[in-house]
Amino acid sequence: KVWRALTIPELLAAWMMPNDISPEIGNRFAFAGPDTPIECEILDAEPEKLLRYSWREQPGDAARQDPLDSTVTFTLARAV
DSSP: OOOHHHHHHHHHHHHHBOOOOOTTTTOOEEEOOOOEEEEEEEEEETTEEEEEEEEOOOOSTHHHHHHEEEEEEOOOOOOO
């Protein structure tokens, strides 16, 4: 269920933002941020185990010159 919530656009949008994610390495997608899109790229994807993507948020105002560059990683493990 968690993997689906992270990788199906409609399910991910329910708790994050509208998006067009496709969990294949190299795929680019975007979240519809409040001011500007957040540009992402799938860096690693192991179904039901690992999802890692870049997160590049463009500044929404002129006061902030540098974009926010991050890496988002979800590591999934079965509960015992």
